[in-house]
Amino acid sequence: MADLLKTDLTLNLQPDERVQMTARRHWVVLVMNEAPLVAVWLICSLVFLWRLSTDGFDAFNVTLFVLGSAIFLGMLYVYFDWRNDILVITSLRVIFQDATFLGQVQRNELYNTEIQDVAMTTESVIARQFNYGQINVQTVSRLRNIEFRGVAHPKLVRESILRNVDPLKKHHAADRVHRIVRSRVLGMGTPPNPPPPVEFIPEGKFGRGFLGIIPPSPMRRGDSVIWHKHWIFLLVEIADPLLLLLIIVTAWSLLRSQGLISGMGASLVLVLAIIGVGAWIVYEVVDWRDDEYIITPHNIIDIERTPLGRESKRETSWDRIEKVSLSQPNLLARILRYGNIELATAGPHESFTFRRVGSPNRVLAIVSDYRDHFERVSRDREFDSTLMLLQHYHELLQEYKSIEPPHDTPPQQTPPTQRLP
Secondary structure: OOOOOOOOOOOOOOOOOOOEEEEEEEHHHHHHHHHHHHHHHHHHHHHHHHHHHHHOOOOOHHHHHHEEEEHHHHHHHHHHHHOOOOEEEEOEEEEEEEOOOOOOOOEEEEEHHHHHEEEOOOOOOOHHHOOOOEEEEEEHHHHHHHHEEEEEEEEHHHHHHHHHHHHHHHHHHHHHHHHHHHHHHHOOOOOOOOOOOHHHHHHHHHHEEEEOEOOOOOOEEEOOOEEOOOOOHHHHHHHHHHHHHHHHHHHHHHHHOOOOOHHHHHHHHHHHHHHHHHHHHHHHHHHHHHHHEEEEEEEEEEEEEEEOOEEEEEEEEHHHHHEEEEEEHHHHHHHEEEEEEEEEEEEOOEEEEEEEOOHHHHHHHHHHHHHHHHHHHHHHHHHHHHHHHHHHHHHHHHHHOOOOOOOOOOOOOOOOOOOOO
C-alpha cells in the first residue's frame, strides 16, 4: 500500500509538499458490486448463444442481446466508477476525488490544520478478513468531512493521515492557549476566537429558490439559517385546488360544447371560479412559505403561521439541546430526500422537530455545526473565568513590584537583650 498508485489528479503540489500515500477502494468492493451483473450477463449470453443456432435472431434473442449489452455497459460503468475514486495524502493536505463514469467529479481538499480526527470502521467479518473498511476524515464542519467507503488498508491510511495531523494539533492547541493567555492576562494581541458557523459552512451548501415562489432552503439571513418544508409538500397542498380547477374547466368546456351554457354570463362564472381557485392556491403557497425553522448561533426557533390567522413561535437556546438526530419515516422519504431533524431537550414536552425538510443529512450537519460552535464558545467563557483570576493576580503582582521601600530609612535595630533578675 505504501507504493503510490498512478492517479489522474492534478495536485498542484506546493514546493515543500510531498505525496505520501494514495488509496483506492478494495478489489473486493468491485467484485461484490459486479457479481450480480456478471451473473445476469452470463445467463443472458448463454441462453442467447444456445438459442441462436436454432431460432436465429427472433424477438426473444433480440431482447436477450439488448439486455446483455445494457448489462455489459453497466459492468463497465461500475468498474470505472470504482477505479476513479481516489484518496491522496500529502504532507500538507488530504484530497478526495469521487468521480462517476461520464458524470460529475466531486473533489474535496482538507489541509492538515483543518482536520480534527480520523475515524476508521470495518463493518463485517469479510471486511476485516480482506482488510478494507471506511475512513472518515472529520473537520470542524461536518459538511466538509471526507467519507471514503470500502478503502483498502484503512488502518495504514488512518495512520498516514494522523502522522501529519497529531503534531499539528498539539502545536496549535499550545499556541492557542499561549495566545489566549497573552491577550486576556497580559493584554497583548487578540485572542483566537472560534469562527462563526457561517464561515465554516461553504457558500455552495445553501439552497436555491424557484422563480421567487419557492424560497431557497436553506436560506442564510445574517448569521441565521432558515429552512422550509420540502417542496413536494407544497405540491401536496395545492393539489386539491388544482384538481378543482381542472374539474371546473373540463365541466365548463363540456357544458359549453353541448350548448347547455352560453353567453357572457357563463364566461363570467368561469372567470370568477378561476379567480377563486387561484386565491386558494396563493393561500396554500403563503401558508407553506410562512412555516420556518430557524437556527442562530444562540438559539433555535420554530415558527408556524397561517395567512391572516394564528402564529405560533417556539424558541429555546442551544444549552438546553441534549441530542440532535435524523429520522426518515419511510422509503418514499429516502427516495425524495426529506426527513425530520429532532432536537431533544431536557423537558419531555419541549423537544423541537424540523419536519419534512429537504436534504436532511445536510440539515443535520449544519444544525450540529451550530450546536458545536455554541459549546466551544461556552467552554471559552469558562476558560475566561480562570484567566480573569490570573489577570487580577498579574495586576497585583505588578502593583507590588512597583512599590519600592525608601532608601533613607535606616535598618531597624534589634533591641538589646535584657537579663532577667
